[in-house]
Amino acid sequence: MEMDLAGFWVAVAVSLAALFWWWNDYWYALPFRLHPGSVKLPPGYMGIPFIGEMPAFLWYFKLLCRPDDFINAKRRKYGDGLGLYRTYLFGSPTIITCTPSATKMVLQDESSFSMSWNNVELVGATSLVAVEGPAHNRVRALVVRAVNQPDALRKITLMVQPRVLASLSSWSNRGRITAFKEAKKVTLASIGMYFASIESEDILETIDDLVTGVISGIRAIPINFPGTALHYALQCRRRAKAIFREELEKRSKFEASVAKNDLMEALMQMKDEEAIMWAVYYLAKYPEVVVKLREEHMLLCKKLGDLVTYEEIASCKYTTKVVEEIIRMANISAFIVRTAKKDVDYKGYRIPKGWKVACWLRYFQTNPEHFEDPMCFNPDRWNEAPKAGSYMVFGGGPRMCAGNMFARLQVAVLLHHLVLGYRWKLVNPNAGMTYLPHPNPADDVEIDITRI
Numbered sequence: 001m002e003m004d005l006a007g008f009w010v011a012v013a014v015s016l017a018a019l020f021w022w023w024n025d026y027w028y029a030l031p032f033r034l035h036p037g038s039v040k041l042p043p044g045y046m047g048i049p050f051i052g053e054m055p056a057f058l059w060y061f062k063l064l065c066r067p068d069d070f071i072n073a074k075r076r077k078y079g080d081g082l083g084l085y086r087t088y089l090f091g092s093p094t095i096i097t098c099t100p101s102a103t104k105m106v107l108q109d110e111s112s113f114s115m116s117w118n119n120v121e122l123v124g125a126t127s128l129v130a131v132e133g134p135a136h137n138r139v140r141a142l143v144v145r146a147v148n149q150p151d152a153l154r155k156i157t158l159m160v161q162p163r164v165l166a167s168l169s170s171w172s173n174r175g176r177i178t179a180f181k182e183a184k185k186v187t188l189a190s191i192g193m194y195f196a197s198i199e200s201e202d203i204l205e206t207i208d209d210l211v212t213g214v215i216s217g218i219r220a221i222p223i224n225f226p227g228t229a230l231h232y233a234l235q236c237r238r239r240a241k242a243i244f245r246e247e248l249e250k251r252s253k254f255e256a257s258v259a260k261n262d263l264m265e266a267l268m269q270m271k272d273e274e275a276i277m278w279a280v281y282y283l284a285k286y287p288e289v290v291v292k293l294r295e296e297h298m299l300l301c302k303k304l305g306d307l308v309t310y311e312e313i314a315s316c317k318y319t320t321k322v323v324e325e326i327i328r329m330a331n332i333s334a335f336i337v338r339t340a341k342k343d344v345d346y347k348g349y350r351i352p353k354g355w356k357v358a359c360w361l362r363y364f365q366t367n368p369e370h371f372e373d374p375m376c377f378n379p380d381r382w383n384e385a386p387k388a389g390s391y392m393v394f395g396g397g398p399r400m401c402a403g404n405m406f407a408r409l410q411v412a413v414l415l416h417h418l419v420l421g422y423r424w425k426l427v428n429p430n431a432g433m434t435y436l437p438h439p440n441p442a443d444d445v446e447i448d449i450t451r452i
């Protein structure tokens, strides 16, 4: 009798543990069980209540430092033909897409999938990254014209260089610098200069702090009350906007009407500092690439410190490949998120209305089926175009990065002056990697740098 009771309690405990372990799967699959039909949820595991698969996510990204195995493990367990997996991440039921066709289906269909902003007031409800449809097309065209087309790029090339030159010179005067920190200053100065002619280091530093404050609020709990992260982020946004307004009002000749409204948003989308940091990192690791770059840039016959033009930079074919390889390896946007506006069926599986969809971009660039030996830095792989749909660092569809040419140009301009004028080495060549919130060498790329 005692045995039976013990057995009963063990059975209850095991059942409760199983219910707990698969709670999200039971709960979110309930509508499908109640109305069995031809569609079902994509395969996957949604984890325990509220937490979902966050422990597995953190295990691969933070502890093992092998982020791509998060997807590899799913492919092994649930098969890989479909390219969709169900999960529960960051507090939401989520579908992961990790094949070109599934990702394209999501990114190109704005009528079914919308941008996901937790605290939309931080990015501005009417800003480029938040508006949709014709309003988005209109604002986007302005931003693209202002930062991503040849006329603008020609101006940007000349405008950013004095700052790049001054920064490199200050790096070598100090001898030892942290590339991530310094790259941030260079990119901020470039965009501040281009959009609003702001040159003062103090103002730029204040803006940097404020933009960091705003970004930190985007994922915060949406409670606006003194003391909360959202409240602080909103204050930062107001202060940053006030600075931009004041600076812009001082300059009557300023013509890019887009800047007044979208400067803040463009700053929040800028991820160039990471590309620049990775440029410094990979070139220190691959001196043979530096030699080839140097040869190419010497052919431009510039004296040290001369400005280079957009056409000259564009003529450097090897540099173009190096820049692309840096951006591929940097994997700056690991995934981008949408929300399903309605039930969407794909190959007999359902993405339910209201669920998040995480398009796992980094998996495209790190998948050996797309890029041979993907973790090896090899600019020559760009002798051939990548397989269609296999390269998505800048996203895709109508919201593809509006500053992708600006980003490439900024890295190429920096490379020009760096390889011609300086030599540098990593202080900690064996520094570990961190992958959250972004991939980063653990020491933020500390280097010793001198003039040639």
Ligand code: HEM
Pocket: 128, 129, 140, 143, 147, 265, 266, 269, 270, 271, 272, 275, 327, 332, 333, 336, 337, 393, 394, 395, 396, 398, 399, 400, 401, 402, 403, 404, 406, 407
């Ligand atoms: C290597 C650096 C960069 C990377 C990897 C990158 C990546 C991306 C990605 C993946 C998206 C798509 C987001 C989505 O669909 O949810 C995006 C959007 C965007 N990016 Fe970039 N970006 C970079 C640099 C820049 C720069 C330098 C600028 C501005 C000068 C910029 C401006 C934008 C804007 C405005 C959008 C929103 C476009 C829209 O909603 O229509 N980005 N970026």
